[in-house]
Amino acid sequence: MSVKLLKICITTSDIARIEGCSPRTASQKMIDMKVFYGKTAKRYKVTFKDYAHYSGIPLEDLEPFRL
Numbered sequence: 001m002s003v004k005l006l007k008i009c010i011t012t013s014d015i016a017r018i019e020g021c022s023p024r025t026a027s028q029k030m031i032d033m034k035v036f037y038g039k040t041a042k043r044y045k046v047t048f049k050d051y052a053h054y055s056g057i058p059l060e061d062l063e064p065f066r067l
Contacts (some may be wrong), residue, residue: 030046
């Protein structure tokens, strides 16, 4: 029996791969999401669930990027 481990937190490189944008644009989107969710302190992370809600992409469609 194999167990799939899925990442919880999203990174700017994940955003760049999902949206097909540059790393700089992905970084700006990450900053915008952190402000939107009030996670401006450096220790707070943005989750895939937060990203799915913010971007309107279903969480199931993001699963290949969580591996």
